[in-house]
Each structure stands twice: as C-alpha cells, then as structure tokens.
Amino acid sequence: MSLLNIDKISAGYGEIQVLLDISLQVKEGEVVSIIGANGAGKSTLLKTISGLIVPSAGSIQFAGETISGMSPDEIVEQALIHIPEGRRLFSLMTVYENLEMGAYSKRAEPNFEKNLQAVHQLFPRLQERGKQLAGTLSGGEQQMVAIGRGMMAEPRILMLDEPSLGLAPVLKKDIFAAIKKITDEHGTTIVLVEQDVVNSLAISDRAYVMEQGQVVLEGTSAELMGDPHIKKAFLGL
Ligand SMILES: Nc1ncnc2c1ncn2[C@@H]1O[C@H](COP(=O)(O)OP(=O)(O)O)[C@@H](O)[C@H]1O
Ligand SMILES: [Mg+2]
Numbered sequence: 088m089s090l091l092n093i094d095k096i097s098a099g100y101g102e103i104q105v106l107l108d109i110s111l112q113v114k115e116g117e118v119v120s121i122i123g124a125n126g127a128g129k130s131t132l133l134k135t136i137s138g139l140i141v142p143s144a145g146s147i148q149f150a151g152e153t154i155s156g157m158s159p160d161e162i163v164e165q166a167l168i169h170i171p172e173g174r175r176l177f178s179l180m181t182v183y184e185n186l187e188m189g190a191y192s193k194r195a196e197p198n199f200e201k202n203l204q205a206v207h208q209l210f211p212r213l214q215e216r217g218k219q220l221a222g223t224l225s226g227g228e229q230q231m232v233a234i235g236r237g238m239m240a241e242p243r244i245l246m247l248d249e250p251s252l253g254l255a256p257v258l259k260k261d262i263f264a265a266i267k268k269i270t271d272e273h274g275t276t277i278v279l280v281e282q283d284v285v286n287s288l289a290i291s292d293r294a295y296v297m298e299q300g301q302v303v304l305e306g307t308s309a310e311l312m313g314d315p316h317i318k319k320a321f322l323g324l
Pocket of ligand 2: 249
C-alpha cells in the first residue's frame with residue numbers, strides 16, 4: 088500500500104487551473120523525484136499536498152487517511168513536511184533559532200534534543216554556526232538549515248522543492264548526498280522536486296515527469312535515465 092496516494096487531483100490559483108488530473112503514489116521508504124521544466128506545476132503540486140492549496144477535484148491520502156481538505160498545520164502534525172523553494176529562512180534569527188522553529192509541532196517537540204542531534208550529525212557545520220545569523224550564511228549553508236529545519240519536525244515524508252537550485256556543482260553534490268543519507272539512516276520517505284535530473288534520478292527509486300500541469304511519464308530511475316524523451320528534454324543528449 089502507498090504511504091502517499093494522490094488520486095486525480097486538479098488545483099490552481101483562483102480561476103487559474105494549473106494541475107490537471109494528477110495521480111501519483113509514493114511507498115514508505117521510497118525516494119521519488121518529480122522533474123519538469125519551469126512552470127510545469129511542480130511547486131503547485133507540493134503546495135497542494137501540504138494543504139496550502141485546496142484541490143478543486145480529486146483526493147490525497149496519507150497513511151490511509153484523507154488529508155486533502157486539512158489545514159497546513161494539521162498536515163504538519165501528520166509528519167508530512169514541505170521544505171519550500173527558495174529556503175525561506177528567518178534571516179535575522181540564528182541558525183539554532185531557525186532549527187527551533189522547525190520543532191513547533193506537538194508531535195516533534197518532546198524529541199527536540201534527539202532531533203537536533205540528528206541534524207548536527209547530518210550537517211556538522213550547523214552546530215559550528217549555531218549562533219550565526221541565518222541571513223549571513225552561504226547559499227549551501229542556508230539550504231542545510233532549510234533541510235535541518237524540516238528534519239526537526241521528524242518527517243515521515245520530507246518533500247523538498249528544488250533544494251539544489253542556485254548552488255555550485257560541488258555543493259549540489261553535498262545536498263543530494265545529505266538527502267540520500269536522511270532516507271538511508273532515518274528511513275524517511277522523500278519526495279524530491281528537481282530540475283537537476285541526473286543527480287536527482289541518481290538517488291531516486293522512481294520518478295514522475297510533469298509537463299503543463301500533468302504527469303506525462305513515470306518509471307524507475309533506470310528506465311527514465313534511458314528514455315529518449317528525457318535524454319532530449321533534460322539531459323541535452
Ligand atoms: N501564486 C500564483 N498565482 C497564479 N499563478 C501561479 C502562482 N504560482 C504559480 N503560478 C502559475 O502556475 C504554473 C505552475 O507554476 P509552478 O507550480 O511554480 O511551476 P514549477 O514549480 O514547476 O516551476 C505557472 O504557470 C505559474 O505561472
Ligand atoms: Mg517550482
């Protein structure tokens with residue numbers, strides 16, 4: 088059975104329809120990538136899963152329970168955690184305070200110390216820089232804080248929106264390695280939205296390809312790596 092089951096959802100912004108009849112399943116422990124060009128609807132899909140947008144049709148189940156229609160706070164309490172595009176840190180707060188902000192859920196609060204240790208183990212840099220204002224960190228370090236803040240909520244599913252965007256190649260590698268480590272060491276299920284198709288497929292079990300608000304292709308990472316459409320559209324081959 089799927090941990091996350093998205094069943095024929097349509098969603099958008101007011102009159103503007105963006106997602107059309109999207110179905111997608113994620114099993115417990117899987118890493119699933121969602122790839123697609125700018126404007127394909129990837130961020131809209133994550134916002135719909137996390138309750139920021141209410142779908143106009145279809146339904147979403149998480150661990151067997153219908154979550155479409157729940158508020159974003161209620162969905163966070165289900166341990167479904169969304170790390171939005173662009174990091175969105177509190178730049179005038181310290182690294183430590185930003186991590187604290189991730190732990191506000193009733194579910195995660197009692198495990199604060201344990202989760203903080205796990206974040207520091209994953210990103211030792213964040214322990215060293217605990218007192219530094221988040222806004223003064225490098226782009227790669229800010230992304231670590233954004234991921235660390237998500238980890239503080241003890242996710243069962245962690246959804247990351249373009250975590251490698253704007254980072255130099257060597258830092259991208261670190262971020263993808265950290266995501267792989269999260270799932271390997273904590274068993275966290277991952278939904279990864281990316282435009283870096285090569286690196287994201289390398290750490291994914293399966294992927295969905297979106298175009299103009301629809302899923303146009305799905306398969307295992309190996310299948311998609313060999314797909315002529317993927318090669319042409321995303322790998323420049
Ligand atoms: N707040 C918004 N209001 C209206 N339209 C939006 C809004 N955010 C995104 N869109 C539109 O929805 C479409 C999909 O955007 P988005 O989900 O951000 O794509 P992606 O994340 O794949 O780049 C685009 O056409 C975009 O212009
Ligand atoms: Mg986006």
